Amino acid sequence: MxxxxxxxxxxxxxxxxxxxxxxxxxxxxxxxxxxxxxxxxxxxxxxxxxxxxxxxxxxxxxxxxxxxxxxxxxxxxxxxxxxxxxxxxxxxxxxxxxxxxxxxxxxxxxxxxxxxxxxxxxxxxxxxxxxxxxxxxxxxxxxxxxxxxxxxxxxxxxxxxxxxxxxxxxxxxxxIPHPDDGLKIKFKAFIEPEAGDVDVTKESILVSVGRGIGSSDNISIADELVEIIGGAVCASRPIIDQGWLPLSRQIGKSGMIVKPKLYMALGISGAPEHIEGMKDAELIIAVNKDSAAPIFNVAQYGICADIDDIVPMLIDKLKERK
Amino acid sequence: MNILIFIRMVADVVEELKIADDFKSLDIDWIRFRLSETDEHAVEQAILLKEKYGGMVTVIALDAPEVDDALYNALAKGADRAIKICGDWMNFRSPGIAKLFSNYIKDENLLVTQTLIMSGSQAIDDLEGELIYYMGENLNIPTCGIVTSVNYRSDFNLINVYKEFAGGLRGEFEINLPAIIGIQAAEKPPRYIPIAKIRAIMKTAKIEEIDIPDDHISAGKEVNRLLEPEVSGRATMLEGSPDEITAKLIEILSEKAII
Missing domain, CATH: 3.40.50.620 (HUPs)
Known part of the structure; x- marks a missing residue:
């Protein structure tokens, strides 16, 4: 024992x-x-x-x-x-x-x-x-x-x-004394993150896109939404790895930890690495085609639908209100 | 530089996953397989290194559903050799896979001064942890994971890598070759290869199929049970037509004083 x-x-x-x-x-x-x-x-x-x-x-x-x-x-x-x-x-x-x-x-x-x-x-x-x-x-x-x-x-x-x-x-x-290591790997320096055009950690509204957005062209739908409700567009890892948005917009384990008033997740499945970066948002609304997507376990409100069926209509209605 | 990339096929989580009747594995008749996402980045990074510094890229995989597609895809991207280790490896986890790969490297004397071994940093089914560290220990070579950038200095036979931490912070490390690294993301997005190019490579190139000696390597200890996650904090689902859903959404955003 x-x-x-x-x-x-x-x-x-x-x-x-x-x-x-x-x-x-x-x-x-x-x-x-x-x-x-x-x-x-x-x-x-x-x-x-x-x-x-x-x-x-x-x-x-x-x-x-x-x-x-x-x-x-x-x-x-x-x-x-x-x-x-x-x-x-x-x-x-x-x-x-x-x-x-x-x-x-x-x-x-x-x-x-x-x-x-x-x-x-x-x-x-x-x-x-x-x-x-x-x-x-x-x-x-x-x-x-x-x-x-x-x-x-x-x-x-x-x-x-x-x-x-x-x-x-x-x-x-x-x-305990530092061991006489003989390490095969040498640490050289820290590289601080480059300042992005937007500091996502300071935004109160974030519209976040994931793999479900389909293509880089479709990110414009998120841009259009933030033009109306304010805030900034950010993303989960696959979007950053594809080079569709800069690293400064990545939310999650390796990226930024955010606590906005609203986090709207579009086409994000909700892998643990992503959840780690946004779970403390005050209000999480998720849109995803997969009803079993783990993002629905952290969101307060969920919509099981295609982004294209929901977001453009939401944008139109918000425009009408203004 | 002599680059060896070890890749694995994993369940595609975009599709629905089904637990098999034994409650200990996934139902493989139900799931679709794809190349592990970080392995896809490892292949890309290897090709980028070859383009920059020259050398030879060999991609090695355990037999699995749809693995031939992944290997031909790597060849079409610019890999020089594709090797498939035949057998039934579906239940093997990281420590067992590492033993298989490490034994193959030792048996074929592939570990030379200028060897850089690469794999994805982590796979979504790595219950027993990252493959690269088990391989590094088996081969007694330096290991570094979560790498997003690699540069080779031939004058000193070493690599400079960037490793990701959190909040966008990275660390720069220097590693003498031979070494093993786990790629989290390649310096550029994995390149798209048109189907016509893959078909062409299938006619001209060949996947080398090999059998390896049965050294009584254990697949890994069994899990006791797989289960669907509990849905404790489940979201309130907004249902109805898109018109009804968007109307409810506006109501919520308005109530929360967001609009």
Missing amino acids: SKGILVLADHTKEVITDVSYEMLGIGRKLADSMNQPLYSLIIGDGAEKFASGFGIADKVFVVADKKIEIAIPELIVQILKKIVTENDISLILVAGTNISSGVGPLLAAKLDYRFIHFCKNLIYENGELMATSQLFGGKIFSETVLNDCKGIFSILPGSFPAEAGKASRFPEIID
Whole structure:
């Protein structure tokens, strides 16, 4: 039987991401029900100043070194492997973000643990651990039971309450020296996003287009709509990858996180990576031909129809009102 | 540069997905397969690198429904060789697929100083995580995922890559070859190839079909159950004719003081 659960803190540019606290919250719950200690690991320059906010963990390992400018999976795994082995840890939670991507499979391969990706839920019951994952862009869920409760899990941001991972007490902090790594990958520099013509994070109305828009010509329908109701046009990843709109308009995991008053999703299926960027909008209205599209699970209002049957008519009616 | 691209076919999520009677897999008679989206970008990035720096591009895939179309498409784009590993691999997940691909690379001595291995950063059914990291570990070579730009420096035999983080932030990394990278998006959108060109390539080029030794590689542990997502926060669906729907929409936008 294992002796602990470990949460790998996820942070970028000196900001701890919310999913770190989500993981600490579910980690604490699992640790209490499994009667095991909860550990956390924070790696990076300035890591020690984050540790005080991790009081929900019993012990926080800190690897702070100016040389660690950015966490490289290979480096994180070197450190994790040592801590996991020395403390007989059997359950590790990592964030399902681009920053922590790669840590899970690499550690799984090194430790011969099982890695379960895209986790939305973790339940400990009758001595077994069940992980629920979101696959196929959120259209199918899978349940995996681990009888030995041993594994590495990547947690999709927004799956658990972040508040449950915050505590006022001060944790025990253990400093760990920066390993003499011999890394095969060298970090050179950060490249800040180019300022776009529009800052989508500051718009109160966003009309967002996805693959269902069909072609680049059809984006004009969204342009026309924002001309009337205000705001800006943005998009999900496939539209940006096609070069139909600039990177500064991308909403989601790799793009911008937005919280507008209105988010109108046209032809967006609602893959978890996109939902992550817009789920906190005050009002979400989705138009999609597929009644099973996951976007309808986060939208307040949904329309199962062709964009061409709805949006031009909406534009005409809005024009008539003016 | 010697570029090897490993591609996989996945269920097309634009279509409806149906869970098979065993509740552990998808009903493959029902679903349509397509090349994994990030793999499509990996093929494009490989062709862009070949156009810029020269070299040889080999595309390798496990046998799967409609995989021949994807391989011929890659050849039509400019790949030099297309290889299909024959067999039934439908239940294989990342760790098992990585073993198959890595063993193939080792057996064929494909890992030389100037080898760059590429694949999509992630597939939509990667329950056990990204293929590239398992392959990197098997082959003991540096690995980097979520890449959106690659430049090769032949004088130092290394690549410079841009890796995506969040909010448009990227990081630049330097990696010595041989290495494996996962492409999130190519520097340019995947090029469109007219059907006539694909038909022409089907007449002149050939997909090399190979069998690989059965090394008792495990497909991966079973999932216990697949299920449709719960629809807890389901949207209120606006129904009726387009005229009725748009009228309701205007009412909602007006109520919320948006218009």
